[in-house]
Amino acid sequence: MNRRLALLLCLMFPWLTTQAQTLPANFDADFAVYVLGFNIGTIKQQMRCEHHNCTLTNDASPPDWAKRFINESSFETIELQVEAQNLTWLSYHKALTRRYDDETKQINTHLLAEADRVYYPEKDLAWPKPAHVFDMVSLAYALQFYAQQSSNLPAFVLQDEQRQQALNFTTRAKHTQTHLNYKSDMNAQLYEWNTDDFDVKVWLIEELNLFPGRIEVLNKREDRRIRLSLEQPPRYNEQN
Numbered sequence: 001m002n003r004r005l006a007l008l009l010c011l012m013f014p015w016l017t018t019q020a021q022t023l024p025a026n027f028d029a030d031f032a033v034y035v036l037g038f039n040i041g042t043i044k045q046q047m048r049c050e051h052h053n054c055t056l057t058n059d060a061s062p063p064d065w066a067k068r069f070i071n072e073s074s075f076e077t078i079e080l081q082v083e084a085q086n087l088t089w090l091s092y093h094k095a096l097t098r099r100y101d102d103e104t105k106q107i108n109t110h111l112l113a114e115a116d117r118v119y120y121p122e123k124d125l126a127w128p129k130p131a132h133v134f135d136m137v138s139l140a141y142a143l144q145f146y147a148q149q150s151s152n153l154p155a156f157v158l159q160d161e162q163r164q165q166a167l168n169f170t171t172r173a174k175h176t177q178t179h180l181n182y183k184s185d186m187n188a189q190l191y192e193w194n195t196d197d198f199d200v201k202v203w204l205i206e207e208l209n210l211f212p213g214r215i216e217v218l219n220k221r222e223d224r225r226i227r228l229s230l231e232q233p234p235r236y237n238e239q240n
């Protein structure tokens with residue numbers, strides 16, 4: 001899956017399908033990826049926690065048949081700290097593999113939350129550190145975490161290697177129904193927001209304790225819409 005798809009991914013949340021499970025929790029989850037109505041592969045996400053320190057990974061690798069027209073894959077690693085009522089973003093790392101006919105390039109990106117700034121060492125860039133800053137992957141995780149506590153969400157800020165953007169929510173906790181890859185007509189809460197570059201919709205599935213089971217992202221610069229749909233309920237593992 002290409003670099004842009006990897007940045008648009010929704011993050012999996014650690015909740016059981018039969019009863020709520022408090023953080024931290026370990027899980028594995030798979031999402032089907034649709035572009036122009038075609039299923040182009042699966043994104044695999046995983047959370048592993050020890051005490052209050054959690055590592056979230058996002059594996060966006062195209063299947064062999066899709067590598068003919070998708071020449072990029074990525075593996076993202078996000079470090080988070082979980083407290084009773086607060087989720088803190090600590091760092092983000094992306095290993096991007098770009099394939100050409102005559103060579104393969106590996107590009108690494110780090111974003112680090114320091115005391116008073118977010119630092120991008122590869123480009124020697126820095127931004128202020130807002131209280132609720134997240135990358136695109138962990139942003140969905142943060143949405144579910146705070147939605148479980150209150151409908152009054154904090155002031156989220158999206159961080160990538162180019163800029164910071166404050167989120168403008170146009171829909172919050174709207175009760176609706178949606179379809180996932182494995183089940184139809186599931187009750188959900190719909191959230192919508194926009195930035196300069198993206199319009200995003202996230203359906204938090206009530207049956208899965210507000211797990212983000214469906215995500216749609218419109219890349220406004222390229223006029224391209226991507227949909228992620230949970231392929232099966234998340235699989236939970238024993239705590240470390």
